[in-house]
Amino acid sequence: MITKTATAHWSGGLKDGKGTISTESGALNTQPYGFNTRFEDKPGTNPEELIGAAHAGCFSMAFSMILGEYDVVAEDINTKASVGLEEKDGGFAITTIHLDMTAKIPGISEEDFQKAAQTAKENCPLSKVLAAAEITMDAKLTQ
Numbered sequence: 001m002i003t004k005t006a007t008a009h010w011s012g013g014l015k016d017g018k019g020t021i022s023t024e025s026g027a028l029n030t031q032p033y034g035f036n037t038r039f040e041d042k043p044g045t046n047p048e049e050l051i052g053a054a055h056a057g058c059f060s061m062a063f064s065m066i067l068g069e070y071d072v073v074a075e076d077i078n079t080k081a082s083v084g085l086e087e088k089d090g091g092f093a094i095t096t097i098h099l100d101m102t103a104k105i106p107g108i109s110e111e112d113f114q115k116a117a118q119t120a121k122e123n124c125p126l127s128k129v130l131a132a133a134e135i136t137m138d139a140k141l142t143q
Contacts, residue, residue, distance in 0.1 A: 062124035
């Protein structure tokens, strides 16, 4: 099993608090996030944006892999993931994720292109985990 890690730090209340997000690779290093970056379009990141980036990246890689089964290689794959967050059942929930992909792939038919895209959408690991995942947790209180 491959395990990747990311960390989040938060101080303060929901609306006045501030946080940072970091990744094991260092691609994100104490990147700021908070209520204002999530709900008020202020500079910084937010969990939904990060899920969108991860899903777009995962889908693009999966699509590239599937194209190999058709003996073609993409010159370009560009994927945008739009993650919808809305109030639901007394809280907030991610209710939609829309992938919008354009690609330049010499030698593939429209039919094979569509089949490969659908296969990638259904089988990329992020699509699978966002559909249903076992979430486990350890929680420790320090004083």
